[in-house]
Amino acid sequence: xxxxxxxxxxxxxxxxxxxxxxxxxxxxxxxxxxxxxxxxxxxxxxxxxxxxxxxxxxxxxxxxxxxxxxxxxxxxxxxxxxxxxxxxxxxxxxxxxxxxxxxxxxxxxxxxxxxxxxxxxxxxxxxxxxxxxxxxxxxxxxxxxxxxxxxxxxxxxxxxxxxxxxxxxxxxxxxxxxxxxxxxxxxxxxxxxxxxxxxxxxxxxxxxxxxxxxxxxxxxxxxxxxxxxxxxxxxxxxxxxxxxxxxxxxxxxxxxxxxxxxxxxxxxxxxxxxxxxxxxxxxxxxxxxxxxxxxxxxxxxxxxxxxxxxxxxxxxxxxxxxxxxxxxxxxxxxxxxxxxxxxxxxxxxxxxxxxxxxxxxxxxx
Numbered sequence: 477x478x479x480x481x482x483x484x485x486x487x488x489x490x491x492x493x494x495x496x497x498x499x500x501x502x503x504x505x506x507x508x509x510x511x512x513x514x515x516x517x518x519x520x521x522x523x524x525x526x527x528x529x530x531x532x533x534x535x536x537x538x539x540x541x542x543x544x545x546x547x548x549x550x551x552x553x554x555x556x557x558x559x560x561x562x563x564x565x566x567x568x569x570x571x572x573x574x575x576x577x578x579x580x581x582x583x584x585x586x587x588x589x590x591x592x593x594x595x596x597x598x599x600x601x602x603x604x605x606x607x608x609x610x611x612x613x614x615x616x617x618x619x620x621x622x623x624x625x626x627x628x629x630x631x632x633x634x635x636x637x638x639x640x641x642x643x644x645x646x647x648x649x650x651x652x653x654x655x656x657x658x659x660x661x662x663x664x665x666x667x668x669x670x671x672x673x674x675x676x677x678x679x680x681x682x683x684x685x686x687x688x689x690x691x692x693x694x695x696x697x698x699x700x701x702x703x704x705x706x707x708x709x710x711x712x713x714x715x716x717x718x719x720x721x722x723x724x725x726x727x728x729x730x731x732x733x734x735x736x737x738x739x740x741x742x743x744x745x746x747x748x749x750x751x752x753x754x755x756x757x758x759x760x761x762x763x764x765x766x767x768x769x770x771x772x773x774x775x776x777x778x779x780x781x782x783x784x785x786x787x788x789x790x791x792x793x794x795x796x797x798x799x800x801x802x803x804x805x806x807x808x809x810x811x812x813x814x815x816x817x818x819x820x821x822x823x824x825x826x827x828x829x830x831x832x833x834x835x836x837x838x839x840x841x
Contacts, residue, residue: 706762717751
């Protein structure tokens, strides 16, 4: 026989309810647990009784052998007297069972203090195991512990709280390191900069956007997308164009009088626009290629390179006209404006006709 033995070493059950112990049998233990819950619902020994009933019900449904449940109590105060009282009540329980089977016990306790009675019980029956009941909800310190644990288990909250706290805690070691390197005045600027960057990234959601960009890059890499290469080339061309625009501005400033805002913008555009146009055409051709390979190509997508060339030509003509280049006459400006407009209109019309004649390319699958 397996005996589920609920232990209350300080006799909370008997003192608070007046129930005579030991309590033997499922119905008797359940009645004692309900009465105990009514008398003191915050006592941890109450969970021992209900856990014992839970174990009894589970084992009754699974085990083929006979199972019984009992609750024994000790005395308040002296541990020696309490252990002796538990032993005496266990003897009474075993006498009530009056079975010829070997009895084994499964102990249910609420902490290490109640488990001090284990040697007394082992001297009378074989012990199969000890089940300690841990209350997940409690007041003050224990409640704070579980709250902190829940906060630390949440990645979103963990990043919001721990990252700024960690940066602040780095002030002292960074100050020590800066003192050794002779850079005392740079510590607080570095820490405030880190905090500022972190708060801005949280405020604008840069973390989620960066994760999205990385996911798209990885998916594009494994899918063999041409845009990964063309975007990289376009980025390099944009850098070159920016440097070229700055050099053109420096050259124009060195050749004449101080420039106004319009002349400065015109000089930068004149030096950079051809590189920017090349970047735009490169990236658009890569996008068109990927659309064609994926089966979602449409003729109107081919408008992008022609629009970019048209816009670049118009901006270059306007910028050199304001800079009063020798060839940038009014006739030249009119010619480029007209040509750029006609190029955009022609491409739009041509690809619209192609769209209506040939339709959209569909995926053969």
